[in-house]
Amino acid sequence: MRKLWKNRPMWIALIAIVLLIVLAAYSANGAVAGDGLFRSALTPVSAFLHGVQEDVGAFFTRVFTPSVLEEENARLRATVLEQTQKLALLDETEKENARLSELLHFADANPNLHFVTASVIGRDSNPYIDTIILNAGSRSGVTEKMAVITADGVVGRVSEVGPNWCRVKTMCDEKMRISVTVQRTRDEGMLGGLYEEDGAIAGTYLYYLPGKADVRVGDTIRTSGIGGFFPKGLYVGTVIAVNDEGRGTHDAIVSMDIDFLHLEEALIVVGVDEAIG
Amino acid sequence: MKRRLWLIPLTILALFLDCFVFPAITRSGFRPLCAMSLALAATAETKVQDGILLAIVCGLLTDLFCNPYLGLSAAAYLIAVCIEYGFVKNRGAKRLPALFGALTASTAAEAAILLFSLIIGARFDALGLLRATLPSIVLETLLVLPIAAALHTEEKGGPAFR
Numbered sequence: 001m002r003k004l005w006k007n008r009p010m011w012i013a014l015i016a017i018v019l020l021i022v023l024a025a026y027s028a029n030g031a032v033a034g035d036g037l038f039r040s041a042l043t044p045v046s047a048f049l050h051g052v053q054e055d056v057g058a059f060f061t062r063v064f065t066p067s068v069l070e071e072e073n074a075r076l077r078a079t080v081l082e083q084t085q086k087l088a089l090l091d092e093t094e095k096e097n098a099r100l101s102e103l104l105h106f107a108d109a110n111p112n113l114h115f116v117t118a119s120v121i122g123r124d125s126n127p128y129i130d131t132i133i134l135n136a137g138s139r140s141g142v143t144e145k146m147a148v149i150t151a152d153g154v155v156g157r158v159s160e161v162g163p164n165w166c167r168v169k170t171m172c173d174e175k176m177r178i179s180v181t182v183q184r185t186r187d188e189g190m191l192g193g194l195y196e197e198d199g200a201i202a203g204t205y206l207y208y209l210p211g212k213a214d215v216r217v218g219d220t221i222r223t224s225g226i227g228g229f230f231p232k233g234l235y236v237g238t239v240i241a242v243n244d245e246g247r248g249t250h251d252a253i254v255s256m257d258i259d260f261l262h263l264e265e266a267l268i269v270v271g272v273d274e275a276i277g
Numbered sequence: 278m279k280r281r282l283w284l285i286p287l288t289i290l291a292l293f294l295d296c297f298v299f300p301a302i303t304r305s306g307f308r309p310l311c312a313m314s315l316a317l318a319a320t321a322e323t324k325v326q327d328g329i330l331l332a333i334v335c336g337l338l339t340d341l342f343c344n345p346y347l348g349l350s351a352a353a354y355l356i357a358v359c360i361e362y363g364f365v366k367n368r369g370a371k372r373l374p375a376l377f378g379a380l381t382a383s384t385a386a387e388a389a390i391l392l393f394s395l396i397i398g399a400r401f402d403a404l405g406l407l408r409a410t411l412p413s414i415v416l417e418t419l420l421v422l423p424i425a426a427a428l429h430t431e432e433k434g435g436p437a438f439r
Binding site: 010013016017021022025038039042046050052053056057 | 293296297298325326329332333336340341342345346347348349351352355356358359362393397
């Protein structure tokens, strides 16, 4: 038998060829028992080797094809840029959400006031007239001289109205005047004009306080409601300095909490519920 | 004997290349059958029994891993081994007969696979098939040289491919 194998391997090979071709023919018809079993048993090995092939292939592809690296680099840069923009948008949305939440809380805390929420869409370039433009107008019920406020205090008064916009004269305007009350003493005065320090707005003047008024630093200033434009009791600011020169009246400097340069949303007071207020 | 141990890693490498690397990285059907080249080299350099064994084992494993027809590759490899054996049987391990044998054997094996595929109903683009198959045959033939060199032993019949 050993001699036969040694001398006539070709016969064995030919028989094997015939058998294998028959096997392949049966396999083509799906009639080989155990074929699926063998393939299933080899599946983990196949998966492992396929993984190795992918890793090796990816390595050589990257090493020998710089264009692939460049494309991948460009794609990653685009992805980073896109993600950065999304992140910035998310951050912006988060900040807007915080501001609007603050306004909403303020509105909830003042149920007697009816508001229209508006965003700042422009600022006048004229350095002598300090106004801002909001994206709410007559269609939203806004009329001239309505009060504009935020949770941080009084912003100003509507000076001009369009269908879907309005211009607001802010408290930073030199000619803006409103009637206010010192919350602790109930003394009344007139607020207006700008107090500057080192070229920056540091507050506004509080004039015409009675001579016996006991105004102190830290007192809270609120709107008095006199004049009818600003509802009574709105927060305006805090006294930061008192000027008592003995002329029969007091002057004070009031610091406002509103950052006019970065103001983005505001509430326009379109109505006051007198029954509650 | 030590040289024949090279057959084990070479077989694994050839199967890996045939079943996983070439199908993934080559285009237009260019698939050199490294396992067949290994069987041909073993036939020429060591013993025909080695070639037959390698043809059957590698062919069946190739079919199990990446061919739908179990036995087809094994049959094709065996045909190639038989043809190669016919070329080198009475000429020793000389380079030229072995190379001609490998070329004929590779062509015959590819033709056998093609014929079987046609019989079971496959259809091919003739030009595309030529473009893919001819480089494969050339590479399969050339691969026999380094593999045979790796399997070469002084004890069995003198230097390989003189």
